[in-house]
Amino acid sequence: MDTATEPQSIGNFLRQALPDLFTPVSTSQKTCPKHGIEYTEEVYTRFTRGCPECAKEAEAERQQRQAEEREEQHRQWQQQQIEKRIGDSRIPKRFCDKTISGYRADNEQQRYIVERFKVYATEFQTGHSGRCLALLGNAGTGKTHLACAVARHVIRNCNGFARFTSVAEINRIVRESKSYDSEISESEVIAAFGGYDLLIIDEVGVQSGTEAESRALFDVFNERYQNMKPTILISNLSPEGFKAAVGDRIADRVKEDGGEVLIFDWESSRG
Numbered sequence: 001m002d003t004a005t006e007p008q009s010i011g012n013f014l015r016q017a018l019p020d021l022f023t024p025v026s027t028s029q030k031t032c033p034k035h036g037i038e039y040t041e042e043v044y045t046r047f048t049r050g051c052p053e054c055a056k057e058a059e060a061e062r063q064q065r066q067a068e069e070r071e072e073q074h075r076q077w078q079q080q081q082i083e084k085r086i087g088d089s090r091i092p093k094r095f096c097d098k099t100i101s102g103y104r105a106d107n108e109q110q111r112y113i114v115e116r117f118k119v120y121a122t123e124f125q126t127g128h129s130g131r132c133l134a135l136l137g138n139a140g141t142g143k144t145h146l147a148c149a150v151a152r153h154v155i156r157n158c159n160g161f162a163r164f165t166s167v168a169e170i171n172r173i174v175r176e177s178k179s180y181d182s183e184i185s186e187s188e189v190i191a192a193f194g195g196y197d198l199l200i201i202d203e204v205g206v207q208s209g210t211e212a213e214s215r216a217l218f219d220v221f222n223e224r225y226q227n228m229k230p231t232i233l234i235s236n237l238s239p240e241g242f243k244a245a246v247g248d249r250i251a252d253r254v255k256e257d258g259g260e261v262l263i264f265d266w267e268s269s270r271g
């Protein structure tokens, strides 16, 4: 801005530049029918200055409208953030809209599991202890469904970050981070997996991996365990098979501090 003109207000500048605009064409005494006060109405070429109380009200309304617009913009922005976090979570599209209440509980085991899930989900609202879940049992019984429902809840209702992954994906990402041209180091990968408010690791025990691969799973799980961040592990194996697949250290830590192993051993609802 030109410093020579800086002290001059826009109003004064306009009055000097466009004197016609700011000289009343006529003035008259009036009484506001709404406020019952007398005032001098000033008619200019482009506008009329009327009742000062009416002007105050109009200004207040304008500010109210502006505040509402800002609020609406903020709401839209928040919605976009939620949709972005849903996308970043990698929850498979098929499971994006699954909810705990959308899970049918037809038998005693299902009713028990739904109750446990409701408790587990609620804990994200109050500050999660970091306790883990292992969901074990037959394919098609809704393990991925319920885990994704918790992730959805964490993102949509708790303003949190969740990530859905599989053992195979963890192995691939860790393996790629070790490549000489990788832009991200292995410890950064581990730290990134460690940062989510909830991590779901699906397909545990599907492939019997190499030592490096079971190391990668342990590193990710342990990073979260150390920081008291909750992890849900999902496997179609029996409890014994699960323990053999992940090793004693993970199997033991899953059960620590209120962690639960939930068994889904009825027939598939895929039919």
Ligand SMILES: Nc1ncnc2c1ncn2[C@@H]1O[C@H](COP(=O)(O)OP(=O)(O)O)[C@@H](O)[C@H]1O
Residues within 6 Å of the ligand: 098, 102, 103, 104, 105, 110, 138, 139, 140, 141, 142, 143, 144, 145, 146, 264, 269, 270
């Ligand atoms: N009790 C249930 N109520 C509603 N849908 C269910 C139930 N059990 C399974 N499903 C549905 O069946 C399909 C397979 O479930 P999924 O979560 O993939 O099973 P799993 O991970 O145990 O193999 C999903 O579409 C899921 O929503």
Ligand SMILES: [Mg+2]
Residues within 6 Å of the ligand: 143, 144, 145, 202, 234
């Ligand atoms: Mg599954």
Ligand SMILES: [Zn+2]
Residues within 6 Å of the ligand: 032, 033, 034, 035, 036, 051, 052, 053, 054, 055
């Ligand atoms: Zn008025």
